[in-house]
Amino acid sequence: MAEITETSEWLSLEEHFKKIKNIHMKDLFENDIQRFENNHILFDDFLFDYSKNRITEETKKLLISLAKSADIENWRKRLFSGEKINFTENRSALHIALRNRSNKPIMVDGEDVMPLVNDELSKIRKLSEDIRSGSWKGFSGKKITSIVNIGIGGSDLGPSMVCEALKPFGSKGITPYFVSNVDAADLSQVLEVCDPETTLFIVASKTFTTQETMTNAFSARDWFLNTAIKKEFIKNHFVAISSNLDEVIKFGIHSENIFVLWDWVGGRYSLWSSIGLSIAIFIGMENFEELLAGGHDADNHFISAPLEKNIPIMMALIGVWYINFFDFSTLAVLPYDQCLAKLPAYLQQADMESNGKFIGRNNEKVCQQTGPILWGEAGTNGQHAFYQLLHQGTQIVPSDFIMPINSNYKLGNDKNNHHNILQSNFIAQTQSLMTGKSMLAVENEMKNEINKNPDLKGLVSHRTFEGNRPTNSILFKSLSPKSLGRLIAMYEHKIFTQGVIWNINSFDQWGVEYGKQIAKLVLPQLESKQVTKAFDSSTNNLINYINNNS
Protein backbone atom coordinates (compact mmCIF):
# COMPACT_ATOMS: atom_id res chain seq x y z
CA MET A 1 0.00 0.00 0.00
CA ALA A 2 1.38 3.42 -0.97
CA GLU A 3 2.29 5.81 1.81
CA ILE A 4 -0.70 8.04 2.54
CA THR A 5 1.49 11.00 1.62
CA GLU A 6 1.94 9.61 -1.88
CA THR A 7 -1.76 9.25 -2.59
CA SER A 8 -3.45 11.56 -5.04
CA GLU A 9 -5.82 12.58 -2.26
CA TRP A 10 -2.94 13.79 -0.09
CA LEU A 11 -1.29 15.59 -3.01
CA SER A 12 -4.62 17.29 -3.83
CA LEU A 13 -4.81 18.49 -0.24
CA GLU A 14 -1.30 19.88 -0.50
CA GLU A 15 -2.30 21.87 -3.59
CA HIS A 16 -5.51 22.98 -1.92
CA PHE A 17 -3.62 24.06 1.18
CA LYS A 18 -1.45 26.42 -0.87
CA LYS A 19 -4.59 28.09 -2.15
CA ILE A 20 -6.47 28.53 1.09
CA LYS A 21 -3.82 28.70 3.81
CA ASN A 22 -4.13 32.46 4.19
CA ILE A 23 -7.92 32.71 3.96
CA HIS A 24 -9.33 34.29 7.14
CA MET A 25 -12.29 32.55 8.77
CA LYS A 26 -13.89 35.96 9.24
CA ASP A 27 -14.20 36.19 5.45
CA LEU A 28 -15.53 32.63 5.22
CA PHE A 29 -18.33 33.60 7.62
CA GLU A 30 -18.99 36.89 5.85
CA ASN A 31 -19.23 35.11 2.50
CA ASP A 32 -21.51 32.32 3.73
CA ILE A 33 -24.34 33.14 6.10
CA GLN A 34 -25.09 29.41 6.17
CA ARG A 35 -21.56 28.54 7.36
CA PHE A 36 -22.72 27.16 10.72
CA GLU A 37 -25.58 25.22 9.10
CA ASN A 38 -23.11 23.60 6.69
CA ASN A 39 -20.43 22.89 9.27
CA HIS A 40 -21.98 21.30 12.29
CA ILE A 41 -23.24 17.85 13.28
CA LEU A 42 -26.05 17.27 15.77
CA PHE A 43 -26.22 13.82 17.36
CA ASP A 44 -29.18 13.82 19.74
CA ASP A 45 -28.27 16.75 22.04
CA PHE A 46 -24.55 16.46 21.23
CA LEU A 47 -23.69 19.46 19.04
CA PHE A 48 -20.36 19.47 17.23
CA ASP A 49 -19.81 22.91 15.67
CA TYR A 50 -16.74 22.83 13.46
CA SER A 51 -17.53 25.98 11.49
CA LYS A 52 -14.76 27.98 13.20
CA ASN A 53 -12.10 26.04 11.31
CA ARG A 54 -9.89 27.02 8.39
CA ILE A 55 -11.76 24.81 5.94
CA THR A 56 -13.98 25.28 2.92
CA GLU A 57 -16.46 22.92 1.28
CA GLU A 58 -13.59 21.91 -1.02
CA THR A 59 -11.39 21.16 1.98
CA LYS A 60 -14.06 18.90 3.46
CA LYS A 61 -14.49 17.05 0.19
CA LEU A 62 -10.76 16.44 -0.13
CA LEU A 63 -10.44 15.36 3.51
CA ILE A 64 -13.30 12.88 3.15
CA SER A 65 -11.59 11.51 0.04
CA LEU A 66 -8.41 11.13 2.08
CA ALA A 67 -10.29 9.15 4.73
CA LYS A 68 -11.70 6.92 2.01
CA SER A 69 -8.26 6.44 0.50
CA ALA A 70 -7.15 5.21 3.94
CA ASP A 71 -10.04 2.71 3.77
CA ILE A 72 -11.55 4.03 6.99
CA GLU A 73 -14.88 2.31 6.39
CA ASN A 74 -13.27 -1.13 6.33
CA TRP A 75 -11.03 -0.31 9.24
CA ARG A 76 -14.11 0.61 11.29
CA LYS A 77 -15.56 -2.79 10.50
CA ARG A 78 -12.28 -4.50 11.47
CA LEU A 79 -12.19 -2.65 14.80
CA PHE A 80 -15.77 -3.60 15.63
CA SER A 81 -15.45 -7.18 14.40
CA GLY A 82 -12.69 -8.09 16.83
CA GLU A 83 -10.03 -8.52 14.16
CA LYS A 84 -6.56 -8.46 15.71
CA ILE A 85 -5.69 -5.01 14.41
CA ASN A 86 -3.23 -4.49 17.26
CA PHE A 87 -0.80 -6.46 15.14
CA THR A 88 2.38 -5.96 17.16
CA GLU A 89 0.72 -7.66 20.14
CA ASN A 90 -1.56 -9.88 18.03
CA ARG A 91 -4.63 -8.60 19.86
CA SER A 92 -8.06 -7.18 19.11
CA ALA A 93 -9.00 -3.73 20.38
CA LEU A 94 -12.49 -4.41 21.62
CA HIS A 95 -13.34 -1.71 24.12
CA ILE A 96 -16.61 -1.39 22.18
CA ALA A 97 -17.56 -4.88 23.44
CA LEU A 98 -17.42 -3.64 27.04
CA ARG A 99 -20.29 -1.25 26.28
CA ASN A 100 -22.10 -3.32 23.66
CA ARG A 101 -25.55 -2.80 25.13
CA SER A 102 -27.12 -4.55 22.12
CA ASN A 103 -25.45 -7.74 23.36
CA LYS A 104 -24.95 -8.79 19.74
CA PRO A 105 -22.20 -11.45 19.64
CA ILE A 106 -18.65 -10.16 19.18
CA MET A 107 -16.18 -12.94 18.38
CA VAL A 108 -12.56 -13.21 19.50
CA ASP A 109 -10.79 -16.40 18.43
CA GLY A 110 -14.13 -17.93 17.54
CA GLU A 111 -15.69 -17.19 20.93
CA ASP A 112 -18.42 -14.66 21.65
CA VAL A 113 -16.99 -12.41 24.35
CA MET A 114 -20.33 -10.97 25.44
CA PRO A 115 -21.07 -13.69 28.06
CA LEU A 116 -17.66 -12.88 29.62
CA VAL A 117 -18.43 -9.16 29.57
CA ASN A 118 -21.85 -9.68 31.11
CA ASP A 119 -20.50 -11.98 33.82
CA GLU A 120 -18.00 -9.32 34.77
CA LEU A 121 -20.69 -6.64 34.80
CA SER A 122 -22.73 -8.81 37.17
CA LYS A 123 -19.73 -9.10 39.49
CA ILE A 124 -19.21 -5.35 39.35
CA ARG A 125 -22.89 -4.78 40.10
CA LYS A 126 -22.77 -7.11 43.11
CA LEU A 127 -19.71 -5.46 44.65
CA SER A 128 -21.14 -2.00 43.97
CA GLU A 129 -24.44 -2.91 45.62
CA ASP A 130 -22.78 -4.67 48.56
CA ILE A 131 -20.53 -1.70 49.30
CA ARG A 132 -23.24 0.92 48.79
CA SER A 133 -25.78 -0.98 50.88
CA GLY A 134 -23.27 -1.54 53.65
CA SER A 135 -23.72 -5.30 53.48
CA TRP A 136 -20.02 -5.63 52.71
CA LYS A 137 -18.34 -5.14 56.08
CA GLY A 138 -14.76 -4.41 57.02
CA PHE A 139 -12.88 -6.71 59.37
CA SER A 140 -14.26 -4.90 62.44
CA GLY A 141 -17.84 -4.96 61.19
CA LYS A 142 -17.99 -1.41 59.87
CA LYS A 143 -19.21 -0.55 56.36
CA ILE A 144 -16.83 0.73 53.71
CA THR A 145 -16.73 4.51 53.30
CA SER A 146 -13.44 5.01 51.40
CA ILE A 147 -12.50 3.43 48.10
CA VAL A 148 -8.81 3.71 47.21
CA ASN A 149 -8.04 2.86 43.60
CA ILE A 150 -4.34 2.05 43.25
CA GLY A 151 -3.35 2.14 39.59
CA ILE A 152 -1.63 4.30 37.01
CA GLY A 153 -2.17 5.32 33.39
CA GLY A 154 -5.29 3.68 32.03
CA SER A 155 -5.83 1.99 35.40
CA ASP A 156 -6.19 5.38 37.02
CA LEU A 157 -6.92 8.23 34.63
CA GLY A 158 -10.27 6.95 33.39
CA PRO A 159 -11.87 6.09 36.74
CA SER A 160 -10.39 9.20 38.33
CA MET A 161 -11.67 11.51 35.59
CA VAL A 162 -15.15 9.93 35.51
CA CYS A 163 -15.59 10.00 39.29
CA GLU A 164 -14.57 13.66 39.29
CA ALA A 165 -16.87 14.48 36.37
CA LEU A 166 -19.86 12.67 37.85
CA LYS A 167 -19.40 13.71 41.48
CA PRO A 168 -23.00 14.99 41.60
CA PHE A 169 -24.12 11.41 40.89
CA GLY A 170 -21.83 9.96 43.56
CA SER A 171 -22.84 8.44 46.88
CA LYS A 172 -22.45 10.88 49.74
CA GLY A 173 -21.38 8.04 52.02
CA ILE A 174 -18.48 6.85 49.88
CA THR A 175 -15.35 8.83 49.00
CA PRO A 176 -13.21 7.63 46.09
CA TYR A 177 -9.47 8.24 46.21
CA PHE A 178 -6.98 7.63 43.42
CA VAL A 179 -3.36 6.79 44.09
CA SER A 180 -1.09 6.49 41.07
CA ASN A 181 2.33 8.06 41.64
CA VAL A 182 5.08 5.98 43.24
CA ASP A 183 6.04 9.22 45.04
CA ALA A 184 5.20 8.38 48.66
CA ALA A 185 3.31 11.66 48.91
CA ASP A 186 0.47 10.28 46.79
CA LEU A 187 -0.36 7.23 48.92
CA SER A 188 0.64 8.89 52.21
CA GLN A 189 -1.76 11.77 51.78
CA VAL A 190 -4.62 9.34 51.12
CA LEU A 191 -3.75 7.03 54.01
CA GLU A 192 -3.69 10.05 56.30
CA VAL A 193 -7.41 10.53 55.75
CA CYS A 194 -8.44 6.86 55.57
CA ASP A 195 -9.37 4.40 58.30
CA PRO A 196 -8.18 0.79 57.79
CA GLU A 197 -11.50 -0.44 59.19
CA THR A 198 -13.59 1.35 56.56
CA THR A 199 -11.32 1.39 53.48
CA LEU A 200 -11.49 -0.84 50.41
CA PHE A 201 -8.37 -0.91 48.24
CA ILE A 202 -8.83 -1.64 44.55
CA VAL A 203 -5.51 -2.72 43.04
CA ALA A 204 -6.04 -1.98 39.36
CA SER A 205 -3.36 -3.28 37.05
CA LYS A 206 -3.79 -5.21 33.83
CA THR A 207 -0.29 -6.67 34.13
CA PHE A 208 -0.08 -6.60 37.93
CA THR A 209 3.63 -5.90 37.50
CA THR A 210 3.61 -2.13 37.04
CA GLN A 211 6.30 -0.85 39.40
CA GLU A 212 4.39 2.14 40.75
CA THR A 213 1.17 0.24 41.32
CA MET A 214 2.75 -2.76 43.00
CA THR A 215 4.93 -0.55 45.22
CA ASN A 216 1.84 1.34 46.33
CA ALA A 217 -0.20 -1.86 46.73
CA PHE A 218 2.37 -3.49 49.01
CA SER A 219 2.67 -0.33 51.09
CA ALA A 220 -1.12 -0.09 51.36
CA ARG A 221 -1.26 -3.74 52.45
CA ASP A 222 1.42 -3.12 55.09
CA TRP A 223 -0.47 -0.08 56.33
CA PHE A 224 -3.68 -2.09 56.54
CA LEU A 225 -2.10 -5.13 58.30
CA ASN A 226 -0.43 -2.80 60.76
CA THR A 227 -3.92 -2.31 62.20
CA ALA A 228 -5.80 -5.45 61.13
CA ILE A 229 -2.88 -7.76 61.93
CA LYS A 230 -4.53 -10.90 60.51
CA LYS A 231 -3.91 -11.61 56.77
CA GLU A 232 -7.35 -13.19 56.57
CA PHE A 233 -8.81 -9.67 56.88
CA ILE A 234 -7.25 -8.72 53.51
CA LYS A 235 -10.30 -10.39 51.99
CA ASN A 236 -12.55 -7.63 53.39
CA HIS A 237 -10.39 -4.76 52.21
CA PHE A 238 -8.59 -5.65 48.98
CA VAL A 239 -9.90 -6.46 45.53
CA ALA A 240 -7.91 -6.63 42.29
CA ILE A 241 -8.55 -5.99 38.65
CA SER A 242 -6.10 -7.70 36.35
CA SER A 243 -5.46 -10.16 33.55
CA ASN A 244 -2.54 -11.65 35.51
CA LEU A 245 -4.34 -13.90 37.99
CA ASP A 246 -1.18 -15.67 39.18
CA GLU A 247 0.39 -12.43 40.36
CA VAL A 248 -2.86 -11.34 42.03
CA ILE A 249 -3.07 -14.59 44.01
CA LYS A 250 0.61 -14.24 44.92
CA PHE A 251 -0.12 -10.76 46.31
CA GLY A 252 -2.67 -12.37 48.61
CA ILE A 253 -5.97 -11.25 47.18
CA HIS A 254 -8.81 -13.73 47.57
CA SER A 255 -9.85 -15.40 44.31
CA GLU A 256 -13.45 -14.21 44.81
CA ASN A 257 -12.17 -10.62 44.90
CA ILE A 258 -10.50 -10.73 41.51
CA PHE A 259 -12.08 -8.88 38.56
CA VAL A 260 -10.71 -9.83 35.18
CA LEU A 261 -9.46 -7.76 32.29
CA TRP A 262 -8.89 -9.33 28.90
CA ASP A 263 -5.96 -8.80 26.57
CA TRP A 264 -8.30 -7.29 23.98
CA VAL A 265 -8.87 -4.31 26.27
CA GLY A 266 -6.13 -1.70 26.06
CA GLY A 267 -5.26 0.09 29.30
CA ARG A 268 -6.22 3.54 28.00
CA TYR A 269 -9.52 2.13 26.72
CA SER A 270 -10.40 0.22 29.89
CA LEU A 271 -12.61 2.47 32.05
CA TRP A 272 -15.63 0.64 30.57
CA SER A 273 -14.32 -2.63 32.03
CA SER A 274 -13.76 -3.73 35.62
CA ILE A 275 -11.19 -0.94 35.77
CA GLY A 276 -14.33 1.16 36.17
CA LEU A 277 -15.15 -0.63 39.44
CA SER A 278 -14.51 2.49 41.53
CA ILE A 279 -16.89 4.39 39.23
CA ALA A 280 -19.65 1.79 39.65
CA ILE A 281 -19.24 1.81 43.42
CA PHE A 282 -19.24 5.62 43.62
CA ILE A 283 -22.08 6.47 41.20
CA GLY A 284 -23.96 3.16 41.35
CA MET A 285 -24.41 0.46 38.72
CA GLU A 286 -27.37 2.10 37.00
CA ASN A 287 -25.30 5.22 36.34
CA PHE A 288 -22.30 3.12 35.31
CA GLU A 289 -24.53 1.37 32.78
CA GLU A 290 -25.71 4.78 31.56
CA LEU A 291 -22.03 5.63 30.97
CA LEU A 292 -21.71 2.42 28.95
CA ALA A 293 -24.89 3.30 27.06
CA GLY A 294 -23.44 6.67 26.14
CA GLY A 295 -20.32 5.01 24.80
CA HIS A 296 -22.50 2.57 22.86
CA ASP A 297 -24.47 5.48 21.36
CA ALA A 298 -21.22 6.97 20.09
CA ASP A 299 -20.17 3.58 18.72
CA ASN A 300 -23.39 3.30 16.74
CA HIS A 301 -22.96 6.82 15.44
CA PHE A 302 -19.34 6.18 14.45
CA ILE A 303 -20.01 2.88 12.67
CA SER A 304 -23.09 4.09 10.80
CA ALA A 305 -23.11 7.85 10.16
CA PRO A 306 -21.94 8.94 6.71
CA LEU A 307 -18.38 10.23 6.88
CA GLU A 308 -19.33 13.87 6.35
CA LYS A 309 -21.96 13.59 9.12
CA ASN A 310 -19.74 11.59 11.46
CA ILE A 311 -18.41 13.45 14.49
CA PRO A 312 -15.28 11.35 15.20
CA ILE A 313 -14.45 11.29 11.49
CA MET A 314 -14.72 15.07 11.13
CA MET A 315 -12.81 15.66 14.39
CA ALA A 316 -10.07 13.40 13.06
CA LEU A 317 -9.89 14.94 9.60
CA ILE A 318 -9.79 18.49 10.91
CA GLY A 319 -6.95 17.41 13.20
CA VAL A 320 -5.07 15.83 10.28
CA TRP A 321 -5.58 19.03 8.29
CA TYR A 322 -3.87 21.08 11.01
CA ILE A 323 -1.16 18.59 11.99
CA ASN A 324 -0.11 17.53 8.52
CA PHE A 325 -0.77 20.60 6.41
CA PHE A 326 -0.73 23.65 8.71
CA ASP A 327 1.97 22.14 10.97
CA PHE A 328 -0.05 23.00 14.07
CA SER A 329 1.34 20.24 16.26
CA THR A 330 -0.64 20.62 19.47
CA LEU A 331 -4.31 20.34 20.41
CA ALA A 332 -5.82 22.11 23.40
CA VAL A 333 -8.83 20.52 25.10
CA LEU A 334 -10.67 23.20 27.04
CA PRO A 335 -13.66 21.91 29.02
CA TYR A 336 -15.83 24.71 30.38
CA ASP A 337 -16.95 22.67 33.38
CA GLN A 338 -14.80 22.32 36.49
CA CYS A 339 -15.99 18.72 36.86
CA LEU A 340 -14.19 17.96 33.58
CA ALA A 341 -10.89 19.38 34.84
CA LYS A 342 -9.28 15.94 34.54
CA LEU A 343 -10.48 15.37 30.96
CA PRO A 344 -7.36 16.83 29.29
CA ALA A 345 -5.09 14.54 31.32
CA TYR A 346 -7.27 11.55 30.43
CA LEU A 347 -7.21 12.42 26.75
CA GLN A 348 -3.45 12.94 26.88
CA GLN A 349 -2.99 9.23 27.47
CA ALA A 350 -5.82 8.25 25.13
CA ASP A 351 -4.37 10.27 22.27
CA MET A 352 -0.64 10.52 22.86
CA GLU A 353 -0.13 6.91 23.97
CA SER A 354 -2.21 5.76 20.98
CA ASN A 355 -0.80 7.94 18.22
CA GLY A 356 2.58 9.08 19.52
CA LYS A 357 4.18 6.66 17.08
CA PHE A 358 6.87 6.96 14.36
CA ILE A 359 6.72 3.49 12.84
CA GLY A 360 3.86 2.57 10.53
CA ARG A 361 1.97 -0.67 9.92
CA ASN A 362 4.54 -1.41 7.22
CA ASN A 363 7.24 -1.52 9.92
CA GLU A 364 8.87 1.52 8.31
CA LYS A 365 9.28 5.07 9.63
CA VAL A 366 6.22 7.14 8.76
CA CYS A 367 6.55 9.99 6.22
CA GLN A 368 4.35 12.49 8.04
CA GLN A 369 3.66 13.86 11.51
CA THR A 370 1.45 11.69 13.70
CA GLY A 371 -0.19 12.28 17.09
CA PRO A 372 -0.64 15.83 18.40
CA ILE A 373 0.70 17.10 21.70
CA LEU A 374 -2.54 17.24 23.64
CA TRP A 375 -2.93 19.56 26.59
CA GLY A 376 -5.54 21.69 28.25
CA GLU A 377 -7.23 23.08 31.31
CA ALA A 378 -10.75 23.80 32.46
CA GLY A 379 -12.23 27.11 31.40
CA THR A 380 -12.37 29.81 32.60
CA ASN A 381 -9.12 29.04 34.49
CA GLY A 382 -7.11 28.62 31.27
CA GLN A 383 -8.06 32.16 30.28
CA HIS A 384 -5.89 33.38 33.11
CA ALA A 385 -3.00 31.07 32.34
CA PHE A 386 -2.29 30.54 28.63
CA TYR A 387 -4.97 32.23 26.54
CA GLN A 388 -2.49 35.04 25.90
CA LEU A 389 -0.60 32.60 23.71
CA LEU A 390 -3.80 31.24 22.16
CA HIS A 391 -4.76 34.77 21.09
CA GLN A 392 -1.45 36.46 20.31
CA GLY A 393 1.22 33.77 20.26
CA THR A 394 3.22 32.91 17.15
CA GLN A 395 2.18 29.25 17.56
CA ILE A 396 -1.39 28.56 16.52
CA VAL A 397 -3.17 26.02 18.76
CA PRO A 398 -6.33 24.37 17.45
CA SER A 399 -8.63 24.03 20.44
CA ASP A 400 -11.65 21.92 21.40
CA PHE A 401 -14.06 23.92 23.53
CA ILE A 402 -16.45 21.63 25.41
CA MET A 403 -19.38 22.68 27.62
CA PRO A 404 -22.48 21.13 29.15
CA ILE A 405 -25.17 23.76 28.55
CA ASN A 406 -26.73 23.20 31.98
CA SER A 407 -24.54 22.92 35.04
CA ASN A 408 -25.00 20.33 37.76
CA TYR A 409 -24.33 23.12 40.22
CA LYS A 410 -26.48 26.22 40.76
CA LEU A 411 -25.11 29.43 42.26
CA GLY A 412 -25.98 33.08 41.92
CA ASN A 413 -29.15 34.85 40.82
CA ASP A 414 -30.32 36.14 37.46
CA LYS A 415 -27.89 39.03 37.58
CA ASN A 416 -24.90 37.12 38.91
CA ASN A 417 -25.47 33.61 37.60
CA HIS A 418 -22.25 31.61 37.61
CA HIS A 419 -23.24 29.44 34.69
CA ASN A 420 -24.33 32.33 32.47
CA ILE A 421 -20.94 33.92 33.09
CA LEU A 422 -19.17 30.65 32.23
CA GLN A 423 -21.24 30.26 29.07
CA SER A 424 -20.55 33.85 27.99
CA ASN A 425 -16.81 33.22 28.28
CA PHE A 426 -17.05 29.98 26.29
CA ILE A 427 -18.81 31.77 23.43
CA ALA A 428 -16.64 34.89 23.62
CA GLN A 429 -13.38 32.96 23.43
CA THR A 430 -14.24 30.91 20.36
CA GLN A 431 -15.64 34.03 18.65
CA SER A 432 -12.67 36.29 19.43
CA LEU A 433 -10.14 33.63 18.53
CA MET A 434 -11.83 33.40 15.16
CA THR A 435 -12.42 37.10 14.34
CA GLY A 436 -9.44 38.72 16.01
CA LYS A 437 -9.37 42.50 16.22
CA SER A 438 -7.86 44.67 13.47
CA MET A 439 -5.50 47.60 13.94
CA LEU A 440 -8.24 49.89 12.66
CA ALA A 441 -10.67 48.59 15.28
CA VAL A 442 -8.06 49.07 18.01
CA GLU A 443 -7.27 52.58 16.79
CA ASN A 444 -10.96 53.41 16.94
CA GLU A 445 -11.18 52.01 20.46
CA MET A 446 -8.12 54.01 21.51
CA LYS A 447 -9.06 57.19 19.61
CA ASN A 448 -9.66 59.35 22.67
CA GLU A 449 -6.63 58.02 24.53
CA ILE A 450 -4.40 58.64 21.49
CA ASN A 451 -5.81 62.13 21.02
CA LYS A 452 -4.84 62.92 24.59
CA ASN A 453 -1.49 61.16 24.36
CA PRO A 454 -0.25 60.49 20.78
CA ASP A 455 2.56 58.28 22.15
CA LEU A 456 -0.08 55.66 22.87
CA LYS A 457 -0.32 55.00 19.11
CA GLY A 458 2.64 52.63 19.61
CA LEU A 459 0.39 50.45 21.73
CA VAL A 460 -2.05 49.77 18.92
CA SER A 461 -0.13 46.83 17.49
CA HIS A 462 0.17 45.24 20.93
CA ARG A 463 -3.60 45.31 21.29
CA THR A 464 -4.24 43.86 17.85
CA PHE A 465 -5.46 40.27 17.39
CA GLU A 466 -4.85 38.41 14.15
CA GLY A 467 -7.64 35.95 14.89
CA ASN A 468 -8.04 33.02 12.49
CA ARG A 469 -7.31 30.72 15.41
CA PRO A 470 -9.39 27.57 14.86
CA THR A 471 -11.70 26.00 17.42
CA ASN A 472 -14.25 23.20 17.62
CA SER A 473 -17.24 23.76 19.90
CA ILE A 474 -18.90 20.79 21.57
CA LEU A 475 -22.11 21.36 23.49
CA PHE A 476 -24.52 18.96 25.14
CA LYS A 477 -27.49 19.45 27.51
CA SER A 478 -25.81 18.45 30.76
CA LEU A 479 -22.91 16.44 32.16
CA SER A 480 -24.47 13.05 32.86
CA PRO A 481 -23.17 9.47 32.76
CA LYS A 482 -24.63 9.11 29.27
CA SER A 483 -23.30 12.39 27.85
CA LEU A 484 -19.87 11.72 29.33
CA GLY A 485 -19.84 8.23 27.83
CA ARG A 486 -20.66 9.69 24.44
CA LEU A 487 -17.96 12.37 24.72
CA ILE A 488 -15.22 9.93 25.70
CA ALA A 489 -16.11 7.41 23.00
CA MET A 490 -16.25 10.13 20.32
CA TYR A 491 -12.66 11.01 21.17
CA GLU A 492 -11.62 7.32 21.19
CA HIS A 493 -12.95 6.92 17.66
CA LYS A 494 -11.38 10.19 16.52
CA ILE A 495 -8.02 8.88 17.73
CA PHE A 496 -8.60 5.55 15.98
CA THR A 497 -9.50 7.33 12.72
CA GLN A 498 -6.34 9.43 12.79
CA GLY A 499 -4.29 6.29 13.44
CA VAL A 500 -5.85 4.70 10.36
CA ILE A 501 -5.04 7.72 8.21
CA TRP A 502 -1.44 7.75 9.48
CA ASN A 503 -1.28 3.95 9.04
CA ILE A 504 0.00 3.37 12.57
CA ASN A 505 -1.04 0.94 15.29
CA SER A 506 -2.95 3.01 17.85
CA PHE A 507 -3.28 0.13 20.29
CA ASP A 508 0.23 -0.78 21.44
CA GLN A 509 2.63 1.30 23.54
CA TRP A 510 6.18 0.06 23.13
CA GLY A 511 7.42 3.59 23.78
CA VAL A 512 6.72 3.33 27.50
CA GLU A 513 8.99 0.32 28.00
CA TYR A 514 12.48 1.80 27.47
CA GLY A 515 12.30 4.29 30.34
CA LYS A 516 11.17 1.51 32.66
CA GLN A 517 14.13 -0.65 31.59
CA ILE A 518 16.63 2.12 32.35
CA ALA A 519 14.95 2.88 35.68
CA LYS A 520 15.59 -0.74 36.70
CA LEU A 521 19.34 -0.18 36.00
CA VAL A 522 19.46 3.13 37.87
CA LEU A 523 17.58 1.96 40.97
CA PRO A 524 20.42 -0.25 42.34
CA GLN A 525 22.89 2.65 41.90
CA LEU A 526 20.67 4.78 44.14
CA GLU A 527 20.07 1.99 46.64
CA SER A 528 23.80 1.18 46.93
CA LYS A 529 24.84 4.84 47.24
CA GLN A 530 28.05 3.85 45.42
CA VAL A 531 29.65 6.35 43.01
CA THR A 532 28.56 5.30 39.58
CA LYS A 533 30.33 5.43 36.22
CA ALA A 534 27.81 3.19 34.48
CA PHE A 535 26.21 5.87 32.32
CA ASP A 536 27.01 9.11 30.50
CA SER A 537 28.56 11.96 32.50
CA SER A 538 25.25 13.73 33.04
CA THR A 539 23.46 10.63 34.30
CA ASN A 540 26.43 9.54 36.42
CA ASN A 541 26.71 12.97 38.02
CA LEU A 542 23.00 13.28 38.61
CA ILE A 543 22.99 9.89 40.36
CA ASN A 544 26.09 10.78 42.38
CA TYR A 545 24.63 14.19 43.28
CA ILE A 546 21.45 12.55 44.52
CA ASN A 547 23.45 9.98 46.48
CA ASN A 548 25.59 12.70 48.04
CA ASN A 549 22.59 14.77 49.05
CA SER A 550 20.04 12.16 50.11
Ligand code: F6P
Ligand atom coordinates in the same frame (compact mmCIF):
# COMPACT_ATOMS: atom_id res chain seq x y z
O1 F6P B 1 1.76 3.70 30.47
C1 F6P B 1 2.05 2.42 30.11
C2 F6P B 1 0.95 1.51 30.57
O2 F6P B 1 1.19 0.21 30.13
C3 F6P B 1 -0.43 1.98 30.12
O3 F6P B 1 -0.72 1.60 28.80
C4 F6P B 1 -1.30 1.35 31.14
O4 F6P B 1 -2.60 1.92 31.17
C5 F6P B 1 -0.49 1.63 32.40
O5 F6P B 1 0.88 1.50 31.99
C6 F6P B 1 -0.79 0.73 33.56
O6 F6P B 1 -0.60 -0.60 33.19
P1 F6P B 1 -1.23 -1.76 34.15
O7 F6P B 1 -2.72 -1.58 34.11
O8 F6P B 1 -0.78 -3.04 33.55
O9 F6P B 1 -0.68 -1.53 35.53
